[in-house]
Amino acid sequence: MTIAEDTELLTVRIAELYYDEDKTQDEIGALLGVTRWKVGRLLTRAREHGIVRIEIVHPRARRLGVERELRERFGLKDAIVIPDADDLRSRVAQAAADYLASFRPVPRTLGISWGRTLDEVAAHLPQGWARGVTVVQINGGVSLNRRAGTASTTAVTIAEKANGQAVLLPSPAILERLETKRAIESDRTVASVIDKAAAASVYLYSAGVADASSVLVDSGYLTTGDVEELVRKGAVGDVVGRYIDANGNPVDPGLDERTVGLGLEQLRATETAIFVVAGEAKHDIARAVVTSGLCTVIVTDEATAAALLEEE
Amino acid sequence: MTIAEDTELLTVRIAELYYDEDKTQDEIGALLGVTRWKVGRLLTRAREHGIVRIEIVHPRARRLGVERELRERFGLKDAIVIPDADDLRSRVAQAAADYLASFRPVPRTLGISWGRTLDEVAAHLPQGWARGVTVVQINGGVSLNRRAGTASTTAVTIAEKANGQAVLLPSPAILERLETKRAIESDRTVASVIDKAAAASVYLYSAGVADASSVLVDSGYLTTGDVEELVRKGAVGDVVGRYIDANGNPVDPGLDERTVGLGLEQLRATETAIFVVAGEAKHDIARAVVTSGLCTVIVTDEATAAALLEEE
């Protein structure tokens, strides 16, 4: 319903007097010759029609309305959505750090994946965000060729800042032969870590895009050709080192079997799996994760949230 | 006073719940574990610190705060300031039209000057903005070379829309010889118009910049050289055909004497002189008009208002 021309002008004057001049609805009514009830009603309409725009301008601002929609639409336990801004990645990481730091009950064991996004989350956690949390890596990832420890520093940073300890998974992310994978998994050191990982009360992970920019390619576990092949099979991205299609299923069961770490089913079965994603490139993988129930909590930006919510 | 880091975060959450989620301060308090009074106080601070920004988005919006400052600073009877926007000229003209249409008591006689700005004001006046107003031209202006009647259409339009009549001043704006000016002024037709003009209850006029773009140059009354000379003498622009300096005094007494129409002193002495100005180029002339008491009401844009208010 549109507002009549003259009513609209009156509405604007009322809005100015109320919001800019801090006058009471009574005073405004007397001033403009209308009843205070009409003033109130027109103010309500002014807000509804966007004539009065109320905005919260702050780096830590969130979009609670969108969060609620996400929760309801996908049955999530929680959703954190930050408004669109320049440094999306960093803002979302900040929000994830805030969320983790205020999560109650404080997890005794926290299972994490690794990657650029997780690194940022770790960096944004405040010193002493918790007292005594064990941080376990949930997927393999000793870097093969780059600065060793990229994966482990994330876990160590998070643990240190919580005055807890990090439990690293001393294994490659993906092995070439299934037998090797079985062998390494049965190794006591590795097995105990995987057990701990499976017993974590909270998981925190991100996702990668299925293209040449993937950390798995970067780290030498896969070639660009491998990824192209996976995309041909329907891969939209990877979660804890496992490539999935739009339905959340592993695109290549053979590859999946050779991947060390928590399985997707285990992730789906957990109470709290916090999924952190930011950026246009990850809209597809985000949709796959959310619709296939891989997470119970999502931390993301408004554009990604909108993409998830749009159309059926 | 700055807000502490954690308080600030709390403030943002509160603002979101209050403004985006329409929760009551009580509910928010319960939710976040603070008293409702603290919630209220933090909301006040959020508004003060600009974390919550309330904006009125509308082509007819105004800046009441700035208007008050202008009134107080320059002792004006009224001031109308529109927010910065693209089509400043048109917006300001609209505002002037709105102001004139709602002016009470409705003037029996309205004295107007002419020019691009006044034309726009006339165009924005709604049909039937008043019933029976006599519109008198207050300065000469039969165009010498362009489409004749540019000046008169303004008056005619305004009068027609008010179901009143226009009284035109059938005289050039500036004459070459003082004797000719005296002669024309003593002509009965001209004299009666000037009398009517002097008796108007409300005046509406704009101002021109002292440069080659002036309508007086355009109309052939002055050459570019004349204007350059005037600028050298300190001219900042013209008001009702008369060039003034920064102090509001005629820059060239001789020229001023040869200009037909209401004198500046008469304008200064009137009850209601509405001055319409828009645009960066007119900041100087606007300042001259306002500080020298040539107007009692100003209609302008925010940038011009800011220029008037800055320093000193």
Add this chain to the structure above:
DNA sequence: AATTAACTTGCTCATATGAGCAAATCGTGC
């Protein structure tokens, strides 16, 4: 012209909110 149906208006009443104040808390300088 008569009859609905859809709005709008003015109002009562319950609730939300801000002003103002005393008590508590926090810093700071001695």
Add this chain to the structure above:
DNA sequence: GCACGATTTGCTCATATGAGCAAGTTAATT
């Protein structure tokens, strides 16, 4: 360590505001 001023806190109370409702208006349809 203590005393003093500055803030902050929790509160009472007066006021501002929105929900809900009945009466009045308007517009559309027959």
